[in-house]
Amino acid sequence: MAYTSSLHLSKHLLLPKPHRARPSSSRSPSFVRAARVVDGAPHVNGQSKKAPNGKVQINGAGEKGAVNGHGKKGPGVVNGKTHVNGHDRIHLSVTTGGGGQDGTGLRVAYQGAPGAYSEFAAKTALPGCETVPCRAFADALAAVDRGLVDRAILPVESTMEGTALRNYDLLLRHDLVVAQEINLFVHYCLLAMPGVRATEVRRVISHPMALAHCGRALARLGVDREPVEDTAGAVEMLRSNMMLDTAAIASPRAADLYGLDVLAHGLQDESWNVTRFLLLSKPPSPVAVPVDADAKTSMVVAHRGGSMAVVLKVLSAFSSRNINMSKLEVINNEGGVGEPRPPVMILDTGARGAPTLRAFPHVLYVDCEGAADDPLV
Numbered sequence: 127m128a129y130t131s132s133l134h135l136s137k138h139l140l141l142p143k144p145h146r147a148r149p150s151s152s153r154s155p156s157f158v159r160a161a162r163v164v165d166g167a168p169h170v171n172g173q174s175k176k177a178p179n180g181k182v183q184i185n186g187a188g189e190k191g192a193v194n195g196h197g198k199k200g201p202g203v204v205n206g207k208t209h210v211n212g213h214d215r216i217h218l219s220v221t222t223g224g225g226g227q228d229g230t231g232l233r234v235a236y237q238g239a240p241g242a243y244s245e246f247a248a249k250t251a252l253p254g255c256e257t258v259p260c261r262a263f264a265d266a267l268a269a270v271d272r273g274l275v276d277r278a279i280l281p282v283e284s285t286m287e288g289t290a291l292r293n294y295d296l297l298l299r300h301d302l303v304v305a306q307e308i309n310l311f312v313h314y315c316l317l318a319m320p321g322v323r324a325t326e327v328r329r330v331i332s333h334p335m336a337l338a339h340c341g342r343a344l345a346r347l348g349v350d351r352e353p354v355e356d357t358a359g360a361v362e363m364l365r366s367n368m369m370l371d372t373a374a375i376a377s378p379r380a381a382d383l384y385g386l387d388v389l390a391h392g393l394q395d396e397s398w399n400v401t402r403f404l405l406l407s408k409p410p411s412p413v414a415v416p417v418d419a420d421a422k423t424s425m426v427v428a429h430r431g432g433s434m435a436v437v438l439k440v441l442s443a444f445s446s447r448n449i450n451m452s453k454l455e456v457i458n459n460e461g462g463v464g465e466p467r468p469p470v471m472i473l474d475t476g477a478r479g480a481p482t483l484r485a486f487p488h489v490l491y492v493d494c495e496g497a498a499d500d501p502l503v
């Protein structure tokens with residue numbers, strides 16, 4: 127059965143109007159007001175249905191086998207689509223039936239070396255596309271921004287580690303549309319140079335996320351761990367330096383590609399290990415999402431104070447409309463334990479004039495059910 131979903135990300139920037147200070151008793155920002163306050167521009171409130179991430183992460187929807195409320199499609203792969211329309215909000219919306227879009231003629235930037243999971247996610251979303259390796263996620267997003275490629279792919283959360291906050295931060299700094307969402311089952315293998323035995327391995331290198339996902343297995347092996355840029359990059363490093371006391375965590379595909387032995391399969395600590403990727407393009411979105419689509423919308427509410435009051439207002443806005451929320455993540459970069467963290471920088475494309483990066487200490491990431499253009503949402 128064709129699976130259709132949409133994911134829409136709205137940015138709601140709660141900014142006080144200059145010279146219009148409100149009495150403290152009524153200062154707590156309201157969800158509705160927030161929408162109106164954005165640089166004075168009329169803003170439709172609560173538009174998205176089914177959605178986003180917080181510090182960016184949105185997990186939690188439901189059943190095993192589903193991430194962010196999307197159903198599982200095919201063996202280990204769930205597809206959805208997203209895109210982002212700019213201006214005073216970002217839309218991530220997508221529709222994907224069986225991920226059947228042909229990517230022929232499209233260039234997709236990803237972080238890592240050939241054989242990285244991100245590359246596989248890109249090929250899953252857009253079979254036939256040309257994949258373009260980049261050193262960093264920021265480089266991949268910049269390549270789309272500059273029109274050097276058609277899309278970029280970005281891992282944003284995983285079932286085991288939750289939101290990849292740094293990648294969400296990156297996303298919020300750009301005016302990009304989510305053209306598709308891909309939930310990929312990630313199967314990790316331990317790879318070594320041909321002939322090397324498991325007992326000879328003293329050190330394991332991989333992407334930090336892969337090392338974290340396999341933490342218990344690595345502790346059992348009693349090896350040192352060393353983070354590198356990406357899983358396939360680790361394999362490349364093993365191969366080019368002929369490392370005989372080191373193994374890498376990467377995909378079986380990377381083992382084939384670089385001619386390494388697989389010492390162990392299924393190294394992940396949890397058998398259900400899914401990473402959620404977003405396929406991003408420049409606006410306007412390449413995908414139309416019908417109002418009545420079985421959709422998911424993501425929202426980002428950014429504000430500068432009254433943290434709990436805003437959370438309560440957001441919750442009550444969903445509750446009073448009977449909209450199912452699949453995720454809520456509250457980011458408070460002020461007043462937490464330890465050193466204050468830097469604020470989240472969000473590109474405000476709704477401001478008159480050039481798009482401006484604005485700093486917000488408080489951010490909420492919300493995912494809910496429904497299409498972004500559904501009036502209820």
Ligand SMILES: O=C(O)C(=O)C[C@]1(C(=O)O)C=C[C@@H](O)C=C1
Nearest residue numbers: 242243244281333335356357401
């Ligand atoms: O290093 C890779 O192969 C990647 O595609 C990156 C990445 C990530 O950043 O989470 C993607 C999926 C896996 O969870 C591990 C690493």
